[in-house]
């Protein structure tokens with residue numbers, strides 16, 4: 097074992113003690129031991145034990161631990177504290193801008209244990225509520241995490257979208273004569289992207305020369321397919337190379353899920369060797385109405401009767417689920433309403449956090465009164481635009497909502513969400529959710545599983561049971577459109593539609609900029625064939641008012 101490894105171990109031990117809030121003095125002595133060892137002119141492994149103890153700055157405790165490492169290759173004190181530290185907390189040490197003290201606050205006070213959760217907390221503007229975290233620190237942390245995660249190879253659709261567009265443009269500029277058509281996961285609008293792929297008429301050798309001279313490495317090189325991996329963005333770029341007459345076939349085949357393609361081949365006896373001039377022609381030759389790439393997932397889609405037009409980004413008529421300055425949002429209600437009007441929206445549902453959400457500056461009864469008075473005032477000024485009074489009520493541990501019925505009666509609609517004690521078995525999660533759904537004051541079930549894509553799996557739930565309960569109690573299921581949530585998972589939306597449960601594509605906006613997230617909700621909803629008629633946030637103001645009235649009648 098060399099001095100660097102030993103020094104690193106001491107340094108890590110010191111940091112972990114600090115994170116755990118153990119003995120500040122011990123932590124300091126390990127940190128300074130690490131510093132001393134790194135600077136030593138001789139390797140500790142070449143010294144006799146007696147000579148180690150007399151080195152300046154190394155006393156008995158450190159000396160014993162050095163010998164332990166030299167003899168066993170391990171340090172028990174470090175192993176022990178590592179076993180008591182969640183892996184995500186250890187990972188935070190590699191993020192620039194957060195030292196052990198801050199990590200300790202993040203872990204112990206914000207109860208955040210993974211980088212993904214921390215990133216989400218930054219986007220919810222939650223860090224600034226804590227001592228030592230200014231807006232600038234929060235922004236720095238956010239950028240460092242994004243950089244770090246970007247290097248791991250998987251991206252949210254929203255994270256990789258600008259890069260995909262940019263690189264497509266660059267290639268079109270480089271090869272003006274050739275086609276470059278995005279295909280694969282990206283064209284299917286998957287929520288998480290592991291590789292970007294194109295169908296192209298460009299030759300593999302030409303691509304190879306270009307990418308290798310731009311610092312990329314070849315990852316696979318097969319007949320008709322070549323892929324590269326770059327340093328700047330750790331994502332695979334793959335190319336299906338074919339001649340012009342086969343472009344449509346290639347595009348079709350690479351824009352289907354495996355399941356869909358297999359079923360398609362079986363059903364239509366598709367002859368891949370016969371060139372088609374467009375994807376539409378492939379569908380009509382297969383006696384099937386056109387199915388967009390984003391819907392080519394399950395085999396059953398092929399035999400489904402042609403559905404009406406799936407929802408489009410322009411079909412969002414109002415912002416449901418938004419947070420203002422009253423809780424943890426960035427903008428005032430006034431600013432949020434004006435932005436919504438500018439964007440041609442008809443209404444805004446303000447649903448700040450409820451009183452138990454102290455970490456998000458949740459509203460107590462008194463502040464609610466003041467907020468409602470402000471909304472009344474704004475509504476008088478801004479009509480026909482309308483702001484609805486709502487709350488994102490925490491679903492408490494026993495499944496009850498966060499206020500008395502008297503207070504709940506003051507809201508136009510109530511969004512019920514779980515924010516605390518997310519680590520729970522299915523039984524507990526279902527008890528909380530089912531109690532919340534059957535509560536007559538609940539109108540919308542917020543982010544159903546609490547998942548954060550690429551960072552937190554979410555608590556386990558029985559989707560079918562939840563959907564049935566929502567149908568029975570006339571509760572809408574939110575499709576939280578934050579690109580890191582996209583929760584309910586789109587794979588369950590068709591089940592909800594079948595049971596006549598409305599979906600609501602909600603941005604969960606913590607600022608005006610957050611409104612734009614609706615689009616990511618729409619992109620995954622399209623995969624499930626959701627139509628605007630089945631999406632609450634596509635309701636016109638008049639329809640939405642009728643919806644509010646029905647919800648209020650549930651409470652009697």
Ligand SMILES: [Zn+2]
Nearest residue numbers: 488513542543
């Ligand atoms: Zn929430």
Ligand SMILES: [Zn+2]
Nearest residue numbers: 417419488604
């Ligand atoms: Zn929210």
